[in-house]
Amino acid sequence: MSDRVSFDEFDEMNYPRPDRTDFDVLVEKALSRRAFMRGAGAAAVVLGAATALPRSVRAASSVSRLAFKPVAANTLDTVTVPEGFSWRPLVRWGDPLWSYGKDFDPATRGDAASQAMAFGDNNDGMEIFHHNGRTIMAVNNEYVNRDIIYGANASKKPETADDVAKGKAGHGVSIFELTNAGDGWSVVKDSPFNRRITADTPMAITGPARGHDLMKTTADPKGESSLGTWNNCGAGRTPWGTFLACEENFNGYFSSSNPDLVQTAAQQRYGVGIKDWGYAWATADERFDISKHPNEPNRAGYVVEIDPANPQSMPKKRTALGRFKHENAEIAIAANGQVVVYLGDDERGEFIYKFVSAGRYAAGGDNGDLLDDGQLYVAKFSDGGRGQWVALTPAATGMASKAEIAINTRQAASAVGATTMDRPEWVAVNPHKAEAYCCLTNNKNRGQKPNAGGDATPVGGPNPREGNPYGQIVRWVPDGADHGADGFAWDLFAIAGNPTQHTDAFAGSSNITADNMFNSPDGLKFDTRGLLWIQTDGNYSDKDAFAGQGNNQMLVADPETGEIKRFFVGPKQCEVTGLTWSADRRTIFVGIQHPGEKGDSHFPEGGDSVPRSAIIAVWRNDGATMV
Numbered sequence: 001m002s003d004r005v006s007f008d009e010f011d012e013m014n015y016p017r018p019d020r021t022d023f024d025v026l027v028e029k030a031l032s033r034r035a036f037m038r039g040a041g042a043a044a045v046v047l048g049a050a051t052a053l054p055r056s057v058r059a060a061s062s063v064s065r066l067a068f069k070p071v072a073a074n075t076l077d078t079v080t081v082p083e084g085f086s087w088r089p090l091v092r093w094g095d096p097l098w099s100y101g102k103d104f105d106p107a108t109r110g111d112a113a114s115q116a117m118a119f120g121d122n123n124d125g126m127e128i129f130h131h132n133g134r135t136i137m138a139v140n141n142e143y144v145n146r147d148i149i150y151g152a153n154a155s156k157k158p159e160t161a162d163d164v165a166k167g168k169a170g171h172g173v174s175i176f177e178l179t180n181a182g183d184g185w186s187v188v189k190d191s192p193f194n195r196r197i198t199a200d201t202p203m204a205i206t207g208p209a210r211g212h213d214l215m216k217t218t219a220d221p222k223g224e225s226s227l228g229t230w231n232n233c234g235a236g237r238t239p240w241g242t243f244l245a246c247e248e249n250f251n252g253y254f255s256s257s258n259p260d261l262v263q264t265a266a267q268q269r270y271g272v273g274i275k276d277w278g279y280a281w282a283t284a285d286e287r288f289d290i291s292k293h294p295n296e297p298n299r300a301g302y303v304v305e306i307d308p309a310n311p312q313s314m315p316k317k318r319t320a321l322g323r324f325k326h327e328n329a330e331i332a333i334a335a336n337g338q339v340v341v342y343l344g345d346d347e348r349g350e351f352i353y354k355f356v357s358a359g360r361y362a363a364g365g366d367n368g369d370l371l372d373d374g375q376l377y378v379a380k381f382s383d384g385g386r387g388q389w390v391a392l393t394p395a396a397t398g399m400a401s402k403a404e405i406a407i408n409t410r411q412a413a414s415a416v417g418a419t420t421m422d423r424p425e426w427v428a429v430n431p432h433k434a435e436a437y438c439c440l441t442n443n444k445n446r447g448q449k450p451n452a453g454g455d456a457t458p459v460g461g462p463n464p465r466e467g468n469p470y471g472q473i474v475r476w477v478p479d480g481a482d483h484g485a486d487g488f489a490w491d492l493f494a495i496a497g498n499p500t501q502h503t504d505a506f507a508g509s510s511n512i513t514a515d516n517m518f519n520s521p522d523g524l525k526f527d528t529r530g531l532l533w534i535q536t537d538g539n540y541s542d543k544d545a546f547a548g549q550g551n552n553q554m555l556v557a558d559p560e561t562g563e564i565k566r567f568f569v570g571p572k573q574c575e576v577t578g579l580t581w582s583a584d585r586r587t588i589f590v591g592i593q594h595p596g597e598k599g600d601s602h603f604p605e606g607g608d609s610v611p612r613s614a615i616i617a618v619w620r621n622d623g624a625t626m627v
Helices: 007-014 024-029 031-037 042-052 112-116 161-170 265-269 402-407 409-415
Strands: 085-092 123-131 134-141 172-180 185-187 195-197 202-206 225-227 232-237 243-247 303-306 316-318 326-333 338-345 352-360 374-381 386-391 424-429 436-440 472-478 487-495 521-526 532-536 553-557 564-569 575-581 587-593 614-620
Touching (some): 085 185, 134 243, 134 575, 172 303, 243 326, 472 521, 532 575
Parallel strands (some): 123 232
Antiparallel strands (some): 134 172, 202 225, 243 303, 338 424, 352 374, 374 386, 532 553, 553 564, 587 614
């Protein structure tokens, strides 16, 4: 299978959703709302729901806090930053992290041994940590571009066991030390903190699902340990200094040697089936064959906690945070000290979750197991700008135990009638006030098809457009300014669109113009000033409904005024994803994923070079702070 088929397309090709069925009546109830939304001012009216939320500033300030000249949209095969800024690559797929590793070979694209010693492919969520005066970066390596990593093969597919092992080594997490000797940041080869965590690294299973029958396999009859993490998308960091890697499209790696195998309902809900996404892992590693090991997929789809300061530590799969297609894990502290983790499930019509720890965070104390015990909630949004977190308990869901809820979280959320969302991606919490934002990246099935569990996807509430191609950003404020509260108020901070092509709701909200328009908001992160950075992973065709939007990009928004400016444009056919910054706030690090995923990029080297995912450093030429 070519890289040109996305994970979403793969799921829908192999596990098609039913057409409209008995939920038509719910869609019809939304027709009056949809008709209203077709008005030219409709999106602005939806944004106007923000007036229900307490804001310290309502009108745009006379002095913008976005102090840079915005970048124009473009389709160049390079990175574009504003005037007065510069950039350069920090680390690229295949760069060795140890001096005994091999330099990247564009002819062979390396082998399993070289990849195990090198930075992984398709970097995504990342964080920087500081330990005893050292700077350590942890980065997710979500997946590998098959057409590129296997480009030396005539088939451009894995053909040998070593090919499969190379692909597995390209996944996971890369951890490495950084230094800045005054001439810019670079990777410290051979640092004792450098580490590769791959699809074969031993993991501890913790939390309510540990030891449950659904977690037991031939290799692990106790259901307490597993091998590897893969398809890690967004990330998170804990106040106690650990990295949270979030497993997303884990289902695309399993297959069946029995073509007549009938999947269970649980496997179907998660898209686990007969075919994989083209990696052929089951041909060299039997645990990925669901006809032989049907419980193995139950051991993937979690948030993995990793201690970057302790290379000998074992990563832990925190099952209390639920099993689904995780984007990131955003942490806040409740008024009483409990740890709150916001989580999105990135599939059409899936849900937004919140975990609240049973224990309380203590600065400098022993917080190591706070993510193992607590209550998982799912969000219900009402049309009137109010919402409620519904606890996923055995009594509410009809499930036998917290363990079953942790393993089959989607089914639990469906059972309590959670609000189906337009692909919930990253969540970001404002560091200066109690509010959270979530990117709803797009949903072509909104108002047309149910989700994978048969839940209706009616038009309305935070999902106001049928067949939504552009996405939106929802914002909520917890009651009492306490992230531990059960209730919240919500609005839409921005509705992406194209005002040059539409005059109705698809033009976007009032803070979207021809100068800052974008589609498919994905990555989301606040900086120290309380400004919101938005990264996109959408349609880069630059034509028809997306004319003038160019390549994927990164924008900066002021939550107080709604102002949005484009700061950055990535190279051809990339996703811009992952963001962190140095301790002195003078350098930001940005991820460029899958440049040339359809064969039309040579980033970052240019010429006729092999395209390589990379992390780049961006700084102001005058040396001033950036975030």
